[in-house]
Amino acid sequence: MTNxxxxxxxxxxxxxxxxxxxxxxxxxxxVLDGVSMDVRPGExxxxxxxxxxxxxxxxxxxxxxxxxxxxxxxxxxxxxxQGPTGFVFQRASLFPWRTVERNVAFGLDLAALKGExxxxxxxxxxxxxxxxxxxxxxxxxxxxxxxxQISGGMQQRVNLARALAIQPSVLLMDxxxxxxxxxxxxxxxxxxxxxxxxxxxxxxxxxxxxxEAVFQADRVFVMAARPGRFVKVYDIDExxxxxxxxQQSDRLAELAREIWGLLHHPKSEAALAAAxxxx
Ligand SMILES: Nc1ncnc2c1ncn2[C@@H]1O[C@H](COP(=O)(O)OP(=O)(O)OP(=O)(O)O)[C@@H](O)[C@H]1O
Ligand SMILES: [Mg+2]
Numbered sequence: 001m002t003n004x005x006x007x008x009x010x011x012x013x014x015x016x017x018x019x020x021x022x023x024x025x026x027x028x029x030x031v032l033d034g035v036s037m038d039v040r041p042g043e044x045x046x047x048x049x050x051x052x053x054x055x056x057x058x059x060x061x062x063x064x065x066x067x068x069x070x071x072x073x074x075x076x077x078x079x080x081x082q083g084p085t086g087f088v089f090q091r092a093s094l095f096p097w098r099t100v101e102r103n104v105a106f107g108l109d110l111a112a113l114k115g116e117x118x119x120x121x122x123x124x125x126x127x128x129x130x131x132x133x134x135x136x137x138x139x140x141x142x143x144x145x146x147x148x149q150i151s152g153g154m155q156q157r158v159n160l161a162r163a164l165a166i167q168p169s170v171l172l173m174d175x176x177x178x179x180x181x182x183x184x185x186x187x188x189x190x191x192x193x194x195x196x197x198x199x200x201x202x203x204x205x206x207x208x209x210x211x212e213a214v215f216q217a218d219r220v221f222v223m224a225a226r227p228g229r230f231v232k233v234y235d236i237d238e239x240x241x242x243x244x245x246x247q248q249s250d251r252l253a254e255l256a257r258e259i260w261g262l263l264h265h266p267k268s269e270a271a272l273a274a275a276x277x278x279x
Contacts (some may be wrong), residue, residue, distance in 0.1 A: 010041035010076050010202050012062060017071035020056055021110055031057050035071070035226035041169070044196065044240065046205045046213035046220045048259065054228025055206045059172050062204065063087055074171040075138060077204075083170075084111065086163030086201070090175040094158055101143040103158050106129050107165030119166065133161040136195055153184035160192065171196065177212070186247060193241035210256045210263075215247050217264045222262055223267040228244035233264060 019032040031054045047055050054266040060066040062073055063251040064081020065147045086107075087220050094103050111119045120126045127175050147155055154276045156176055163171060188213055196203050207213050213220045220234040234255065238246055246252055 010200075011043070012039040012076075012170055012202060012204065013036070013072065013074040014058070014062065015072040016059060017058070017068045017073060019054070019061065019066070019069050028226040028230060032061075032068070033229050035229055037221060037230065039202055039204065042200050043216045043219070045205065046217035047204065047206045048208065048210055048213045048220060048223050048263065049223030049228070050263065051167055051208075053223045053225035054225060056174055058228070059174050059204065059206060061085075062170075082092055082164045084168040086166070086168035086171040088156070088159050088163050088176045090140070094155055094162075096147050097194055098146075099143065100139055100145050100147070100150065100158050101130055101134065101170055103147070104139075104161045105134055105163040107112075111166040129165065130161075131165055136164075136198065137161040138191065151182050151184075153188055156180065156188060157191070160195065164195070164201070167199070167200060171201045171203045173203065175206055175208065178208065184213065185209075188248070190242070190244060192216065193243075195252045197241040210259050211252060212245075214252050214255045215242055215261065220259060222259060234259060 006271065014035060014037045017032055017035040018030075021029045021031055023029045033059060035054075037045070047058070049055055057092050062075060062077060062080055063085055064075075064079070073080050095106065098106065105126065108119050108129065120129055131140070133144075134143055134163070137160055139154065139157055139161065141151055142154065147158070150158070159176070177188050180188065192203075193216060195201075203216075205216060214234075214236055217236055218240065220236060221230050222232045222234070223229065224231045236255065238251075
């Protein structure tokens with residue numbers, strides 16, 4: 001595993017994190033065991049792994065929504081939950097009674113409420129910030145629409161714009177495009193590439209779609225279950241922001257096949273054990 005992360009300037013450091021839950025029967029459930037990753041500032045990381053292996057749990061710990069039972073986490077040099085972090089979930093969580101513009105502005109209202117930095121002091125400064133984000137995410141013409149009047153893909157764009165409103169150094173995304181059709185998803189992947197490139201945002205992106213993971217990331221972390229841990233890290237040596245040609249390339253398909261094999265091959269236990277020794 002690389003050790004070049006600089007969490008003080010916008011990276012993320014996760015070191016030897018452990019997490020246990022209690023099962024409904026009252027038995028301890030070891031969900032994360034010795035999870036470590038160093039994410040460099042501006043880097044794009046994808047995490048793939050079987051359902052229930054602990055991906056969301058890890059993201060919640062990085063976000064500060066859950067506490068680890070052991071280990072260390074730093075987000076842009078601060079403890080989880082203390083610095084501005086953007087979060088985009090699988091399902092769009094917009095306020096139906098607010099327009100697109102007001103939904104994006106909500107990120108700024110919330111930051112003010114929590115006394116977080118990163119919010120323009122003046123009303124016109126805030127309006128400019130929101131207008132810039134709407135342009136960046138291709139929503140400028142839909143500022144006055146309500147969520148029910150726009151498509152699912154557009155709703156996820158609004159979520160992204162809202163998460164970026166506070167100019168977070170780190171963006172955490174948990175299967176943000178999984179509810180969308182394939183074509184919309186590929187378009188949003190390209191848009192996300194452009195947006196995080198322009199904003200320089202460090203991104204951790206969870207997905208079940210291996211092609212999506214490879215297309216977007218500088219590195220793909222592969223997780224195994226019970227207990228959740230990283231078993232292999234793939235370097236995707238391709239300039240970012242990624243473009244449509246890479247999305248359709250043989251190289252991407254080959255990398256995706258290799259990762260798929262690691263996750264699904266009948267001999268995966270042996271493969272994982274072998275990979276584990278090099279991860
Ligand atoms: N609050 C909780 N209490 C008890 N067990 C929990 C809790 N949250 C998660 N778990 C358990 O932890 C394990 C990991 O869950 P998690 O949601 O992190 O998996 P995941 O990798 O995100 O899965 P998926 O790909 O299906 O989203 C699961 O076995 C789940 O049942
Ligand atoms: Mg999950």
